[in-house]
Amino acid sequence: MLNPARNVENSRTAQVAASFTALRGAALSFKADPFRVGDEAATRYESDALVLMQGGKVTEFGNFDSLKDRIPSGVEVVHYRDSLILPGFIDIHVHYPQTQIIGAYGKQLIDWLNRYTFVAEQQFSHEGHARDVARFFLGECLRVGTTTSLVYGTVHPVSVDVFFEEAERRNMRMIAGKVLMDRNAPDALMDTAVSGYDDSKKLLEKWHGRGRLSYAITPRFAPTSTPAQLEAAGALWKEFPGVYMQTHLSENQSEVEWVRDLFPERKNYLDVYDHYGLVGKRAVFGHGIHLGENEWQRCYDAGAAIAHCPTSNEFLGSGLFRFDIAKNNARPVRVGLATDLGAGTSFSQLQTMNEAYKIAQLSGFSLSAIQAYYLATRGAAEALYLEDKIGTIAPGFEADLVVLDLRSTPLIDFRMNHCTTLQESLFIQMMMGDDRATRAVYVAGELAYSRGESFG
Numbered sequence: 339m340l341n342p343a344r345n346v347e348n349s350r351t352a353q354v355a356a357s358f359t360a361l362r363g364a365a366l367s368f369k370a371d372p373f374r375v376g377d378e379a380a381t382r383y384e385s386d387a388l389v390l391m392q393g394g395k396v397t398e399f400g401n402f403d404s405l406k407d408r409i410p411s412g413v414e415v416v417h418y419r420d421s422l423i424l425p426g427f428i429d430i431h432v433h434y435p436q437t438q439i440i441g442a443y444g445k446q447l448i449d450w451l452n453r454y455t456f457v458a459e460q461q462f463s464h465e466g467h468a469r470d471v472a473r474f475f476l477g478e479c480l481r482v483g484t485t486t487s488l489v490y491g492t493v494h495p496v497s498v499d500v501f502f503e504e505a506e507r508r509n510m511r512m513i514a515g516k517v518l519m520d521r522n523a524p525d526a527l528m529d530t531a532v533s534g535y536d537d538s539k540k541l542l543e544k545w546h547g548r549g550r551l552s553y554a555i556t557p558r559f560a561p562t563s564t565p566a567q568l569e570a571a572g573a574l575w576k577e578f579p580g581v582y583m584q585t586h587l588s589e590n591q592s593e594v595e596w597v598r599d600l601f602p603e604r605k606n607y608l609d610v611y612d613h614y615g616l617v618g619k620r621a622v623f624g625h626g627i628h629l630g631e632n633e634w635q636r637c638y639d640a641g642a643a644i645a646h647c648p649t650s651n652e653f654l655g656s657g658l659f660r661f662d663i664a665k666n667n668a669r670p671v672r673v674g675l676a677t678d679l680g681a682g683t684s685f686s687q688l689q690t691m692n693e694a695y696k697i698a699q700l701s702g703f704s705l706s707a708i709q710a711y712y713l714a715t716r717g718a719a720e721a722l723y724l725e726d727k728i729g730t731i732a733p734g735f736e737a738d739l740v741v742l743d744l745r746s747t748p749l750i751d752f753r754m755n756h757c758t759t760l761q762e763s764l765f766i767q768m769m770m771g772d773d774r775a776t777r778a779v780y781v782a783g784e785l786a787y788s789r790g791e792s793f794g
């Protein structure tokens with residue numbers, strides 16, 4: 339017999355069920371900085387977890403048996419075996435227009451910029467080209483489990499417009515900005531102090547705070563901006579202190595000498611940016627390899643962050659980043675992990691951790707697996723002042739997750755048979771894992787990538 343009351347109830351249950359996503363599997367989350375509090379106190383590991391998500395956020399996280407009664411009826415649980423659920427990876431320094439020049443053979447920074455980068459970036463005045471690359475770039479981010487990035491466009495405003503449009507379509511938390519350059523670059527890649535300011539302001543007013551998007555004022559680096567342009571960038575940041583500021587800092591010895599020649603009156607490289615009001619919270623400086631103690635102390639005092647870009651630093655022969663100095667417990671600087679594509683050679687934060695570990699080894703510092711994963715999750719979120727939103731799996735946080743397959747290749751599978759601890763398992767993944775390890779990615783609680791399936 340028909341029962342209208344039961345039908346209404348059924349459809350309500352179905353609606354509630356459709357709005358929830360429930361995952362089951364081993365999960366690792368981060369709650370503090372392991373460089374400061376140690377690995378154990380910095381993490382939360384559940385060998386059999388429930389992650390319940392609704393409305394783009396995590397609503398429950400903990401032991402599956404203890405929480406399973408909270409799963410609304412009708413919600414199907416997706417069980418990931420031999421896997422690890424992690425906060426989505428965060429990449430805090432990357433150039434999407436350089437996707438097309440990854441692995442371009444060359445010398446060091448300045449030569450590489452002139453020979454490849456400045457040539458490729460000229461193509462981004464064309465909307466169609468920029469959109470194709472932005473789509474490919476975001477697809478690759480998902481394929482490696484990266485859900486948030488701090489991104490450089492080119493000098494062309496359209497390169498940033500299309501990037502934001504594509505990120506918005508995927509509902510990804512992304513931060514990007516138009517590059518500012520008014521000297522020492524090809525004519526086709528230069529703006530002026532005034533046009534750079536005006537274009538950045540327009541983009542910022544259009545995109546910053548729209549959905550999950552944020553804007554970053556982006557002077558490329560001191561050698562390609564006149565004092566007038568740096569001053570304009572500082573003035574803009576002062577007007578909009580909630581936006582980000584990204585640039586390069588002390589990556590290469592010749593670059594440092596060049597900056598000294600261009601700005602002889604400044605105390606050091608960081609002081610150039612400081613002089614123009616470009617050092618503060620939500621400033622993210624790429625590289626920071628050849629910094630003096632005064633510069634480290636200033637980053638710490640100002641709450642500015644350094645993006646460590648290991649594969650890029652190796653590729654361009656830039657130098658060895660010093661974790662022991664950066665994370666000195668007396669003044670621990672915010673550090674996040676970054677790919678710096680296209681000088682970086684992999685989208686994968688697992689591969690980036692691999693190289694970060696080896697670089698640390700070369701200066702006598704053994705980076706723990708927990709420290710490495712932290713740098714690509716909560717540590718990166720702290721660098722961006724987003725640690726209340728992403729980088730951690732907990733109720734109230736945005737539901738950006740990566741599910742790693744812990745047996746993604748025959749070799750890793752074989753190796754895992756001889757693995758006994760979480761630390762060891764994490765370390766094996768970061769030494770040998772790559773995009774093949776990404777089993778699934780959730781963006782704001784929705785399945786955005788699943789290995790073997792195609793996503794638009």
Ligand code: GUN
Nearest residue numbers: 455558559586650678681
């Ligand atoms: N310094 C200034 N611009 C760049 C860039 O595009 N890549 C890298 N690695 N360093 C830079």
Ligand code: ZN
Nearest residue numbers: 431433624678
């Ligand atoms: Zn860079």
